[in-house]
Amino acid sequence: MTRRALTLALFWCLTASGIAQTAEQLFRDGNMLYQQGKLSEARERYEQILALGKVSGELYYNLGNVHYRAGDVARAILFYERALRLMPQDEDLRNNLQIAHLALADRIEPIPRLFLWEWWDEVKGMMSLRNATWLVFVVFTLLCGVTSYFFLARSYRKRRSAMFAGGGLTLLFLLTLTLFFAKRADTTRTDEAILMAPVVTVKNSPDSSSSDAFVLHSGVKVQITDTVGPWVKILLSDGKVGWVERTGLAVI
Amino acid sequence: MGRLTRFLSALLPALSLTAAAQDVTFVASVSKNPVGMGEQFTLSFVLTNAGMAGGKNLQLPDLTRFHIMAGPNTSTSMQIINGAVLSSVTSAYVLQPKETGKFTIGPASIEAGGVAYRSQPLTLEVVRGQAAPPKSAAPPEDLAGQIGDNLFLKAIVDRTRVLQGEQVNVTFKVYTRINVLNIALDKNPTMVGFWSEDLDSPADEGLGTEMVNGKQYRVRVVKRMALFPTQAGTLEVSPMVLETAIQVRPQRSSDPFESFFRDPFGRTVNYTIQSAPVRITVEPLPGGAPDDFRGAVGQFAMSTTLDRRSTRANEPVTLKVTVSGTGNIKLLEAPAVEFPPDFEQYAPKITEVVNRSQGRITGNKTFEYLVIPRYPGMKAIKPVTYSFFDPVRREYQRLRSPRQEIHVEPGVQGVGAGIVGAAREDVRMLSQDIRFIKISTPSFSERDSPLHARAAFIVLALLPLAGVATAFVYARRRTAELQDEAGARTRRAIRVARSGLRQAEYLLREKSGSRGEPSSLQRLRFYAEVAGALWKYLGDKLTIAPSALSVEAAMVTLKTRGVDHGLIHALKLVLESCDMARFAPTSLELTAMQKTFDETRRIIIELERTLK
Numbered sequence: 001m002t003r004r005a006l007t008l009a010l011f012w013c014l015t016a017s018g019i020a021q022t023a024e025q026l027f028r029d030g031n032m033l034y035q036q037g038k039l040s041e042a043r044e045r046y047e048q049i050l051a052l053g054k055v056s057g058e059l060y061y062n063l064g065n066v067h068y069r070a071g072d073v074a075r076a077i078l079f080y081e082r083a084l085r086l087m088p089q090d091e092d093l094r095n096n097l098q099i100a101h102l103a104l105a106d107r108i109e110p111i112p113r114l115f116l117w118e119w120w121d122e123v124k125g126m127m128s129l130r131n132a133t134w135l136v137f138v139v140f141t142l143l144c145g146v147t148s149y150f151f152l153a154r155s156y157r158k159r160r161s162a163m164f165a166g167g168g169l170t171l172l173f174l175l176t177l178t179l180f181f182a183k184r185a186d187t188t189r190t191d192e193a194i195l196m197a198p199v200v201t202v203k204n205s206p207d208s209s210s211s212d213a214f215v216l217h218s219g220v221k222v223q224i225t226d227t228v229g230p231w232v233k234i235l236l237s238d239g240k241v242g243w244v245e246r247t248g249l250a251v252i
Numbered sequence: 253m254g255r256l257t258r259f260l261s262a263l264l265p266a267l268s269l270t271a272a273a274q275d276v277t278f279v280a281s282v283s284k285n286p287v288g289m290g291e292q293f294t295l296s297f298v299l300t301n302a303g304m305a306g307g308k309n310l311q312l313p314d315l316t317r318f319h320i321m322a323g324p325n326t327s328t329s330m331q332i333i334n335g336a337v338l339s340s341v342t343s344a345y346v347l348q349p350k351e352t353g354k355f356t357i358g359p360a361s362i363e364a365g366g367v368a369y370r371s372q373p374l375t376l377e378v379v380r381g382q383a384a385p386p387k388s389a390a391p392p393e394d395l396a397g398q399i400g401d402n403l404f405l406k407a408i409v410d411r412t413r414v415l416q417g418e419q420v421n422v423t424f425k426v427y428t429r430i431n432v433l434n435i436a437l438d439k440n441p442t443m444v445g446f447w448s449e450d451l452d453s454p455a456d457e458g459l460g461t462e463m464v465n466g467k468q469y470r471v472r473v474v475k476r477m478a479l480f481p482t483q484a485g486t487l488e489v490s491p492m493v494l495e496t497a498i499q500v501r502p503q504r505s506s507d508p509f510e511s512f513f514r515d516p517f518g519r520t521v522n523y524t525i526q527s528a529p530v531r532i533t534v535e536p537l538p539g540g541a542p543d544d545f546r547g548a549v550g551q552f553a554m555s556t557t558l559d560r561r562s563t564r565a566n567e568p569v570t571l572k573v574t575v576s577g578t579g580n581i582k583l584l585e586a587p588a589v590e591f592p593p594d595f596e597q598y599a600p601k602i603t604e605v606v607n608r609s610q611g612r613i614t615g616n617k618t619f620e621y622l623v624i625p626r627y628p629g630m631k632a633i634k635p636v637t638y639s640f641f642d643p644v645r646r647e648y649q650r651l652r653s654p655r656q657e658i659h660v661e662p663g664v665q666g667v668g669a670g671i672v673g674a675a676r677e678d679v680r681m682l683s684q685d686i687r688f689i690k691i692s693t694p695s696f697s698e699r700d701s702p703l704h705a706r707a708a709f710i711v712l713a714l715l716p717l718a719g720v721a722t723a724f725v726y727a728r729r730r731t732a733e734l735q736d737e738a739g740a741r742t743r744r745a746i747r748v749a750r751s752g753l754r755q756a757e758y759l760l761r762e763k764s765g766s767r768g769e770p771s772s773l774q775r776l777r778f779y780a781e782v783a784g785a786l787w788k789y790l791g792d793k794l795t796i797a798p799s800a801l802s803v804e805a806a807m808v809t810l811k812t813r814g815v816d817h818g819l820i821h822a823l824k825l826v827l828e829s830c831d832m833a834r835f836a837p838t839s840l841e842l843t844a845m846q847k848t849f850d851e852t853r854r855i856i857i858e859l860e861r862t863l864k
Contacts, residue, residue, distance in 0.1 A: 023696050024693045024696075027693055027694070028693065031689060031691055034689055049696070050699075053698055053699050053700060054696035054697070054698065054699065055696065055697060055698075055699040056694040056695065056696045056697060057694070058690035058692075058694040059694065059696070061689070061690055062689040062690055065686055065688075065689045068686050069686075092687040092688075092690075095686075095687055096686040096687055099684060099685065099686050100686070102684075129702060129703075129704075130697065130702070130703050133702075133703045133704045133709070134703075137709075137712070137713055140713065140716060141716040143716075144716030144717060144719055144720045145716065145719070147720045147723070148719055148720050148722075148723035148724075149723075151720075151723045151724050151726075151727040152723050152726065152727055180704070184702075184704070187702075
């Protein structure tokens, strides 16, 4: 029984490392092609990595660069946004996203929000979901350690300090756990999209004969708030609301 | 009818002026009648002798059948004849008819000096097409036939297919076999889509003879032009119109009188000649133009000069770029020169010299770039490049100047402006572009199974919990063991007490046996043994630490454990008597010691029975 499990684990490790090897090979190839200016070949390599089911912020970042160089700013923004979910603290990425936004036709001023939400976004932006997971794990381990110490300590004073430390760690644990769940919700949300169609006339209601609300150009980030058949209701960061057909959007 | 109206309308103002000098008149007139469709004519209203105030509140007749192209154009005239002031105010409208037919232009009205005046109605005839030109002292009908091909103007181009920007020469020549007295330019040809430049005609080319269709003509070059097409496609050189004065020989006539009165040298008539339009096909330049190509076509050379090689900071330097050669000099654009970014740069000053002789446009264009170096150091100006298309070789050429270096010494005020706080600049972004791709191979993660959902991680996360559980179980067991230890102590208590009592009994028996009465030391030791045994027994039995053990604590614990009150009292008495004997020694009898011993034994046995 144990031997069988061991063999299985070993096999799993081997295959996993085998795939990773290929993905890394593809990544290196893609980088080389990018440096030679062969954008479409580089893009192919990167997309093969995605086809393997592998993702990383760096991969999305490079794909964004490829699309930007090829002149497809909307797609570049899509991939930068995807990369942002995996490595929100990357400075290069933020810079490139900002530059890509400069090339857009529409300038959308976001509505200022309550400073608490801004802070919370800042905190969330400080780490990726993966790091948040590890943070929760570390705090949890510390909490467990302190709890164990509490049980094992003989003197009253030691127990008391363990209890205080445990209280603090419990608070911290709840906080990091909240952060983790918020990050998980942010990362797996499918209601954010980038407009891909060059020009879209946004309607006031989900009906092609409806009156026109406003016109949007590709590359704008929208939030999908409702769906009716092929139509989706979109919300812009400046608060504008309208209906467009789903085909023009690419979910981040 | 129409002609009569015209005649009248032309006459009426004059009549009104002379006949009724002081009477106010208001007269309407048209400039021509009949009018052709699409032709413009002027409708005028003339108010005469209304004084300086003029008229007001002019009411126009219905003009809906005409387009009003312009107007009203108001003009005032004043004359003083024999002390009488004649004034007239004219309001003119330029009209164009909308349809053909006969129209009546109704009366217009105006107020002058409180009186309303009405103009007479006009009848206007609009005919199809251009109205017949007014007859004038035109040359006889047969003049054109008479002159025929004896006088004509020709536009000659040296080629009809050129590349965009390539030079084409057009020569306008007058061919004549008759006596031309005078040639005057009536209309210059218009060159749409060209940049044109008049060429200097060589003196000997001015006149000559040429054979055309077997006839000899005297030829005179009127104009020579160089054209540079600025766009591709079929372009047209529009006709040139010349007004000539020619001498017509008298025609032989059968009428002797008529021939008598004729000028024997013929008479002079004006005759208009015009060239036929010329079409030139312009082909676009071939592809593959260099980045810095800006439409220069021809053969050029470039030279760059810096007015000095070394300067001080904040003192200007001039870079002179001269492009010279043959081609569209005037269309040359300034080359983009890349100066070091800390140079202050001004728009170039451009001077050009164009030479129009020899049938080619040659010359040079000089671009003077004034720059001011702001910081000292060895500065380099990148090579200036200039691209042009060579129509002879049919390929693009690129000129390249050598790299120029300027040694900038520190300026007079201060070594570096950077030290002075006020002159400090922000770091300027030379260009804004996305950053480079990530090269270091990242650690890829599975898209569909994030870290927190992976079984291995969940197992890992459960490990600390298992640790807590282990610690908890261990702590529980240890507590249990501690409790076991207390039980053992309780069980051990009687044994310990017994051995203590045995020691006391030994002291009691032995000492009393030898001398009858125990010594005080013996007595002290006896009571210490008894007290010690009792205390030890109580400590073990009640699991009280020796440090916390006191009479009161022991009494309280015993009471809670349901020990008989009398027994507790007896215990207290024994302990007190022990203390008394030890710390306030009295001569206690052997019997008293024996009594204490027995009492102690009884108490322990009783306690042992109660505290099971």
